[in-house]
Amino acid sequence: MLSASLVLLVSVPLFTFYVLYRRGRGSLKHLRGPPVPSWLFGNQRQLRFQADVGDLEFEWVREYGEVMRTGGCWGIDQLLVADPRALQYILQGGGYHYPKRAEMNESTRHLMGRGLVWASGSVHQRQRRILNPVFTAQQLRTFLPQFQQCASRLTQKWKEQIENGNTTLNVSRWLPRLTLDAIGDAAFDYHFGALDDPDGKNELLECLDNLFADSTLYPSKFDMLFRALWDHIPESVLKCFEYLPNKEIHRFRSFKVLAKRVAAQLVREKTTSALASEATSRDVMSVLVRSNTAQEGKRMLDEDEVLSQMATLLLGGHETIASTLGWLLYELAKHPEQQQTIREEIKALRMKVGSDAEFSVAELDSLPFTNAAIKESLRLHPISPTINRIADRDDVIPLSTPIVGTNGDQISEVAIAKGQEIMVSICSYNRLTSVWGADAHEWNPKRFLEDRDEKSSAQAKNTSVGVFSNLLTFAAGVRGCIGWRFAMIEMQAVLVELMDNFELRIPEGGLDIQRLPAGMMIPMIRGKMHEGVQMPLQISIVE
Numbered sequence: 388m389l390s391a392s393l394v395l396l397v398s399v400p401l402f403t404f405y406v407l408y409r410r411g412r413g414s415l416k417h418l419r420g421p422p423v424p425s426w427l428f429g430n431q432r433q434l435r436f437q438a439d440v441g442d443l444e445f446e447w448v449r450e451y452g453e454v455m456r457t458g459g460c461w462g463i464d465q466l467l468v469a470d471p472r473a474l475q476y477i478l479q480g481g482g483y484h485y486p487k488r489a490e491m492n493e494s495t496r497h498l499m500g501r502g503l504v505w506a507s508g509s510v511h512q513r514q515r516r517i518l519n520p521v522f523t524a525q526q527l528r529t530f531l532p533q534f535q536q537c538a539s540r541l542t543q544k545w546k547e548q549i550e551n552g553n554t555t556l557n558v559s560r561w562l563p564r565l566t567l568d569a570i571g572d573a574a575f576d577y578h579f580g581a582l583d584d585p586d587g588k589n590e591l592l593e594c595l596d597n598l599f600a601d602s603t604l605y606p607s608k609f610d611m612l613f614r615a616l617w618d619h620i621p622e623s624v625l626k627c628f629e630y631l632p633n634k635e636i637h638r639f640r641s642f643k644v645l646a647k648r649v650a651a652q653l654v655r656e657k658t659t660s661a662l663a664s665e666a667t668s669r670d671v672m673s674v675l676v677r678s679n680t681a682q683e684g685k686r687m688l689d690e691d692e693v694l695s696q697m698a699t700l701l702l703g704g705h706e707t708i709a710s711t712l713g714w715l716l717y718e719l720a721k722h723p724e725q726q727q728t729i730r731e732e733i734k735a736l737r738m739k740v741g742s743d744a745e746f747s748v749a750e751l752d753s754l755p756f757t758n759a760a761i762k763e764s765l766r767l768h769p770i771s772p773t774i775n776r777i778a779d780r781d782d783v784i785p786l787s788t789p790i791v792g793t794n795g796d797q798i799s800e801v802a803i804a805k806g807q808e809i810m811v812s813i814c815s816y817n818r819l820t821s822v823w824g825a826d827a828h829e830w831n832p833k834r835f836l837e838d839r840d841e842k843s844s845a846q847a848k849n850t851s852v853g854v855f856s857n858l859l860t861f862a863a864g865v866r867g868c869i870g871w872r873f874a875m876i877e878m879q880a881v882l883v884e885l886m887d888n889f890e891l892r893i894p895e896g897g898l899d900i901q902r903l904p905a906g907m908m909i910p911m912i913r914g915k916m917h918e919g920v921q922m923p924l925q926i927s928i929v930e
């Protein structure tokens with residue numbers, strides 16, 4: 388804390404000069420936006436303490452349009468962006484001109500090391516080239532049987548828990564076990580055994596339990612002000628922050644240290660066999676090792692990069708899918724008739740295929756409502772609701788829908804200065820009425836079935852964003868999620884298995900789930916925050 392305070396003391400005067408200098412360049416003054424309650428905190432405390440992630444942004448978008456000026460800490464303007472064309476420009480067109488903010492890439496380094504989420508510019512390009520072979524459709528198809536086996540082990544475990552016809556289970560406890568086993572099998576050819584031993588102490592799961600709730604949720608005032616300065620502190624100094632006595636940094640680092648230790652052991656076991664066995668091992672680790680050794684010297688990942696990559700995939704490929712599945716099951720529990728639709732689709736497909744064998748990826752893709760429900764859950768509950776970027780040069784951002792400026796003028800493009808901070812509002816885009824129609828805020832999987840309202844679908848096609856189905860949930864462009872297809876296949880396999888075996892209901896007495904803002908969107912029961920992350924659903928076996 389002492390060193391942190393010192394840094395703050397030195398930084399404040401320097402920073403004030405910087406802000407005054409920047410102010411001189413003018414910038415977003417002509418844009419409208421929500422009232423900024425405080426110079427020091429801007430709108431940040433409102434955002435980080437809102438009851439349900441996104442509610443504030445949704446209200447602002449209704450009021451001020453799809454692009455607006457909001458307040459960051461220390462009097463700095465942030466551009467909140469939900470406009471399709473602007474998003475396309477920043478994420479897809481802009482390529483590497485809109486890097487992540489230094490604050491972001493530093494805390495990513497604390498959490499996952501120097502892996503793909505952290506890397507930027509040419510380092511990112513090099514890492515992504517090496518990782519791409521792991522995520523081709525052809526490679527991912529080979530993981531499906533492993534996902535299906537994990538899903539059927541979950542079925543077994545749930546059936547053991549059910550007495551007298553039904554039981555209420557905390558699915559937030561079970562799903563990460565499933566997804567950890569799945570990423571273990573697929574990525575590392577290593578059996579974590581998290582499902583088989585639900586009460587056992589799995590070191591990784593224990594470290595991950597409530598990770599974001601304990602570290603990132605409801606930051607202190609000091610933390611907010613301190614972190615906002617990181618974007619203006621030289622990288623050489625930032626590197627030392629990893630050792631500051633700070634709750635979030637400590638929690639993040641403890642995951643990284645543990646994940647790298649697990650990875651190091653696996654690399655030792657794998658490297659020889661991956662190279663020896665003539666390219667037969669299909670797990671991510673073996674493909675990564677092969678892909679890496681195929682590069683020339685300077686292009687290769689060094690050992691720390693390989694371990695960081697593993698820590699990155701372990702976290703990126705597990706927590707994300709578990710929470711997304713949790714929200715999906717929650718929505719389906721609220722709509723039992725839709726579960727029935729999914730069951731009927733599965734039954735019809737079985738008849739068509741004419742066997743009880745597990746489905747292939749192409750067969751899973753052919754289930755219309757099942758896939759629509761997965762997409763709708765991704766749309767309505769993006770677990771990464773906002774991502775931050777910074778402009779690396781002066782630029783002009785085009786808009787789909789003009790906004791009205793402070794002086795009443797129509798604005799159809801926004802000029803920004805180098806260093807402009809940008810909030811990419813994934814959750815707002817996913818609920819724009821201009822893209823999704825008047826019921827954008829409601830759960831309605833059918834929207835992915837029908838060719839909806841001509842105008843809005845034409846516009847969506849024109850400026851489609853994201854990696855698929857016009858969803859921004861996996862971000863987009865060169866920094867878009869590399870694991871989206873991996874996630875889709877795993878979610879399809881799990882959903883089909885669960886719907887085939889169980890009926891889900893909201894527990895008696897109702898369930899008031901709150902979407903908490905912890906960087907990742909986490910579910911808790913309103914009024915029961917002390918019980919931590921949870922999603923209790925009533926589960927019975929399908930007759």
Ligand code: HEM
Binds near residue numbers: 867869873
């Ligand atoms: C439903 C599941 C998932 C969601 C919603 C999701 C979401 C995202 C988002 C929003 C980003 C961009 C982050 C940013 O720009 O700040 C991202 C990047 C990334 N995701 Fe995912 N993800 C999911 C599953 C996965 C899986 C299964 C893996 C790996 C097996 C994975 C690995 C990554 C990696 C490595 C990146 C960094 C990509 C890059 O910068 O080149 N994700 N993800």
Ligand SMILES: *[C@@H]1O[C@H](CO)[C@@H](O)[C@H](O)[C@H]1NC(C)=O
Binds near residue numbers: 486488490505508
């Ligand atoms: C971190 O963020 C800055 C943007 O402020 C960027 O220029 C830098 O390259 C980023 N990445 C790394 C790995 O340092």
Ligand SMILES: *[C@@H]1O[C@H](CO)[C@@H](O)[C@H](O)[C@H]1NC(C)=O
Binds near residue numbers: 551552553554892927
């Ligand atoms: C679930 O079990 C409880 C008693 O354990 C019973 O009251 C309730 O009706 C059951 N619900 C369903 C849907 O079977």
Ligand SMILES: *[C@@H]1O[C@H](CO)[C@@H](O)[C@H](O)[C@H]1NC(C)=O
Binds near residue numbers: 561921
């Ligand atoms: C639900 O599961 C999560 C994740 O394992 C756990 O942290 C939490 O304590 C559980 N909540 C309850 C009420 O069982």
Ligand SMILES: *[C@@H]1O[C@H](CO)[C@@H](O)[C@H](O)[C@H]1NC(C)=O
Binds near residue numbers: 846
């Ligand atoms: C599609 O984009 C073009 C230019 O990029 C624009 O002129 C046209 O109006 C757009 N159409 C719709 C329906 O938004």
